[in-house]
Amino acid sequence: MTNHHNALPPAGRKELWAWCLYDFANSSFTTLIITVAYSVYFVQVVARDLGSGTAERVWFWGYAISMLLVALLSPPLGALADARAIKRPLLAGSTLLCVVCTALLFFVERGDVWLGLVLFGLANIAFELGFLYCSAFLVEITTPATMGKISGYGWGLGYAGGLLSLALAYPFITGGFGEENLSSYRLSFVVTAVFFLVASLPTLLWLRERAVPQPSATGSSAWRDTFARLADTARAIARYRDLFRFLIAYLIYTDAINTVIVASAIFANKVLDFSPGDLIIYFLITQVTAGLGAVGFGLLADRIGSTRTISVTLLIWIGVVAAAAAVQTHAQFYAIGLVAGAVLGANQATSRALIGRFVPPGKQGELFGFFTVTGKFAAVIGPVVYGEVTAWTGNQRWAVLSMALFFIIGLVVFQRVDEERGLEAAAEKS
Secondary structure (H helix, E strand, C coil): CCCCECCCCCCCHHHHHHHHHHHHHHHHHHHHHHHHCHHHHHHHHHCHHHCCCHHHHHHHHHHHHHHHHHHHHHHHHHHHHHHHCCHHHHHHHHHHHHHHHHHHHHHCCCCCHHHHHHHHHHHHHHHHHHHHHHHHCHHHHCCCCCHHHHHHHHHHHHHHHHHHHHHHHHHHHCCCCCHHHHHHHHHHHHHHHHHHHHHHHHHHHHCCCCECCCCCCCCCCHHHHHHHHHHHHHHHCCCCHHHHHHHHHHHHHHHHHHHHHHHHHHHHHHHCCCCHHHHHHHHHHHHHHHHHHHHHHHHHHHHHCHHHHHHHHHHHHHHHHHHHHHCCCHHHHHHHHHHHHHHHHHHHHHHHHHHHHHCCCCCHHHHHHHHHHHHHHHHHHHHHHHHHHHHHHCCHHHHHHHHHHHHHHHHHHHCCCCHHHHHHHHHHCC
16 A cells, blocks of 8 residues: 555644635635626626626626636646645645736726636636645545534635625625726725635645655656546546446536526526625525534534435425525525525535545545536536526526526436445545
8 A cells, every 4th residue: 555645743623724714715706706796797897788698698608618627627737736745835826826816806897808707717717726726635634534524614614704705895895886886896806805815824824735746657747647647547437436426416416506606696686686785695694504504414414424415405405496486575585595505505515525535545636626627517517508598588587497407317316326335445445
């Protein structure tokens, strides 16, 4: 058995907190840029001259293309991080790129469609790669027995970060899209960047790399070696059939979850006439229940198993999108948001922990790379379907309802995953 870790002592409490704090830091980006503030600003202000329906279509296509690029970059960069044991510098680099591009969104004004899409796309790609590198550390700093709990704490802290960044941005956003408030509104993007940078410092300073550089199999370049390792992993996936089945199910149901997150603010703003201030209150509510859901279901997963927990969340999700398609009042949308928040946190934390349990030692970055790819390919199809259904029907309610199909198919595929067999397969390789 090769030693994939160097002689550093096991992670202590400070280092575990440092890992969890990255979720706290980066949630400012998902909350304010992807969901609440920038997405709605892009549709309502930047791309307004394109007309309703087309503005949404352009946004969802732009988001989908950035996710496709993430999907293509993740496996080679994940494998390279494993082979060279450079997760930490890659995490720092991707974090800084995301922070800089997010701050530059301040300069995107009405009509700057291309600038708005390119800066957002670069920030989003860097954000997703940072998430990949940080997630890959989970296997080094925990044991299979505590993985669900630590992953859940990370997600829970993530929602706390989302809440705090929302609260900090609220004064800038609440004035809405009136001409006199736009420069103030754009300052919320700078607030997001500063929050991400400052809150990620403990992670970048305290998280230690326990992996050791792995000898090059071919004596060739890092990239050639990386692709050779990826080919090995792809061939070996047949051996990890439960991991493979899980990745397919995850691809399908995460597609719907991603799309619901990306679309929720645009839906509330366009269909229910939510103001930017209303949106922030709505997301404050969902962040609280999402944090509680992540921690509560994380503990439940350690008790009843991840597969049962994920199945429960998918059944609830089907009910959530059906209810959202029929929603008429603000109060009803707030109520649906409470439930959606709880199952969102639960599903994300439990899925990440299950991957961690199925991954053999020495393959963390690579298999989390596949995990990221699956999630990102997932984020390509759903938003495109949503944007196209909206453009065809002129009604986002049909687009929301189309997501129920993804949840149903994902749930059916997921029933073929055997958690015990997946754990045994991972253990055999160590």
